Amino acid sequence: MSVKHSLLALLERGPAYGYQLRAAFESATGNTWPLNIGQVYTTLNRLERDELVEALPENDSGQRPYRITDTGRRHLAGWFASPVQAADRPRDELTIKLALAVTTPGVDVTDVIQRQRGATLRLLQEYTRLKSAEEHAELAWRLVLESMIFRAEAEIRWLDHTEAVVARAELPAPFPFAVGEPDPAEATPELNRSRTN
Amino acid sequence: MTVLHLQGVSRTHGTGENLVHALVDADLTIEAGELVAIMGPSGSGKSTLLNLAGGLDAPTSGEVLVEGTVLASLNKKRLAALRRRSVGYVFQDYNLVPSLTAAENAALPLELDGLSAGKARKLALAALEEVGLDVKQADRFPDEISGGQAQRVAIARALIGERRLVLADEPTGALDSHTGEEVLKLLRRRCDAGAAGLLVTHDARHAGWADRVVFLRDGKIVDSSAPLAGADSLLEGAGS
Numbered sequence: 223m224s225v226k227h228s229l230l231a232l233l234e235r236g237p238a239y240g241y242q243l244r245a246a247f248e249s250a251t252g253n254t255w256p257l258n259i260g261q262v263y264t265t266l267n268r269l270e271r272d273e274l275v276e277a278l279p280e281n282d283s284g285q286r287p288y289r290i291t292d293t294g295r296r297h298l299a300g301w302f303a304s305p306v307q308a309a310d311r312p313r314d315e316l317t318i319k320l321a322l323a324v325t326t327p328g329v330d331v332t333d334v335i336q337r338q339r340g341a342t343l344r345l346l347q348e349y350t351r352l353k354s355a356e357e358h359a360e361l362a363w364r365l366v367l368e369s370m371i372f373r374a375e376a377e378i379r380w381l382d383h384t385e386a387v388v389a390r391a392e393l394p395a396p397f398p399f400a401v402g403e404p405d406p407a408e409a410t411p412e413l414n415r416s417r418t419n
Numbered sequence: 420m421t422v423l424h425l426q427g428v429s430r431t432h433g434t435g436e437n438l439v440h441a442l443v444d445a446d447l448t449i450e451a452g453e454l455v456a457i458m459g460p461s462g463s464g465k466s467t468l469l470n471l472a473g474g475l476d477a478p479t480s481g482e483v484l485v486e487g488t489v490l491a492s493l494n495k496k497r498l499a500a501l502r503r504r505s506v507g508y509v510f511q512d513y514n515l516v517p518s519l520t521a522a523e524n525a526a527l528p529l530e531l532d533g534l535s536a537g538k539a540r541k542l543a544l545a546a547l548e549e550v551g552l553d554v555k556q557a558d559r560f561p562d563e564i565s566g567g568q569a570q571r572v573a574i575a576r577a578l579i580g581e582r583r584l585v586l587a588d589e590p591t592g593a594l595d596s597h598t599g600e601e602v603l604k605l606l607r608r609r610c611d612a613g614a615a616g617l618l619v620t621h622d623a624r625h626a627g628w629a630d631r632v633v634f635l636r637d638g639k640i641v642d643s644s645a646p647l648a649g650a651d652s653l654l655e656g657a658g659s
Binding site for chain 2: 336339340342343344346347348349350351354371374375378379382385386
């Protein structure tokens with residue numbers, strides 16, 4: 223998640239100081255991604271250094287608001303104009319876990335899947351409950367909540383699918399690592415072999 | 420209050436080599452106010468469980484209790500009466516009687532139970548209003564209303580009178596996702612108002628409306644989640 227771009231987007235509404243920005247971010251995302259105030263200030267400092275925002279004089283209560291600059295505005299427009307790249311997303315731990323589960327001796331893949339499905343379904347129940355409790359929620363928060371619902375649903379569908387695929391497939395025998403062969407070139411034919419199987 | 424209780428319920432079909440264990444030693448309790456979803460791959464026993472819960476089928480062993488009454492202890496006539504008075508069904512294809520209007524369909528269980536047509540109609544209209552059906556639709560026939568409206572009628576019929584157990588088998592089957600969600604919301608509201616609901620679904624999104632989710636595989640309950648915590652404690656965990 224890009225704190226930098228989030229703050230720029232919020233400042234596009236008008237000048238604001240750290241606490242206001244944090245509050246606005248959390249109300250837009252329904253506290254889903256709590257932002258700590260230190261993070262807000264270090265990000266503002268960096269944005270100021272890069273001339274994407276500028277500090278305004280302190281107000282009477284001693285708060286220093288920031289304002290977005292023209293450079294900042296262009297930067298923000300560029301962010302909205304470009305799609306999120308796969309590389310910008312965190313690695314998917316569940317995918318990695320299941321990929322390893324099918325090749326790790328002694329691991330019951332079905333069990334791993336069932337446990338995950340139960341946990342994800344529970345999240346889905348909680349999101350659904352939140353959604354039905356807030357029929358007139360702010361649009362931004364509704365989008366965030368529905369995004370989480372769709373993700374959870376997709377994950378469960380993928381787990382169902384994986385369970386069926388695993389049940390049909392013969393699990394590959396995990397080949398042990400060769401001893402005393404550190405040369406990575408040796409591993410390449412192995413990889414090719416398993417891929418064509 | 421416990422509305423539905425299944426105790427060690429098994430159901431087999433066929434004998435010898437053709438013996439199929441449709442449901443194996445299932446235990447399940449549903450309290451008033453609870454909506455429980457049943458999930459599992461096709462052929463895992465979901466519909467078998469639902470049919471046993473509603474007395475449409477009898478277990479090979481074990482007991483099914485609806486509002487404290489053991490279904491196997493009833494004769495045919497009493498079982499039919501209990502099904503009419505205590506249990507409501509919602510099916511994927513609505514199962515409305517095509518030659519009856521929406522109001523007549525909703526009133527059907529009451530009329531079968533001997534209530535006068537006038538009284539039954541009055542209650543039916545109230546039930547239709549409660550499920551959000553426009554009064555103007557009440558005198559239309561099933562083929563004159565939309566799928567979403569037809570399912571509302573089916574839910575009104577399932578809940579009319581004092582019935583506290585609603586059994587729904589893929590109730591959103593043929594509906595678009597928005598209308599499907601409306602149907603689920605309706606079911607949820609009825610359970611919040613005190614009904615006990617059992618919902619068979621393959622759709623995780625619909626199971627999301629339930630208080631508990633029970634997973635079936637090869638006729639066995641393999642996993643059953645505990646009821647959800649209160650809504651207040653939800654936000655903290657949502658982002659992690």
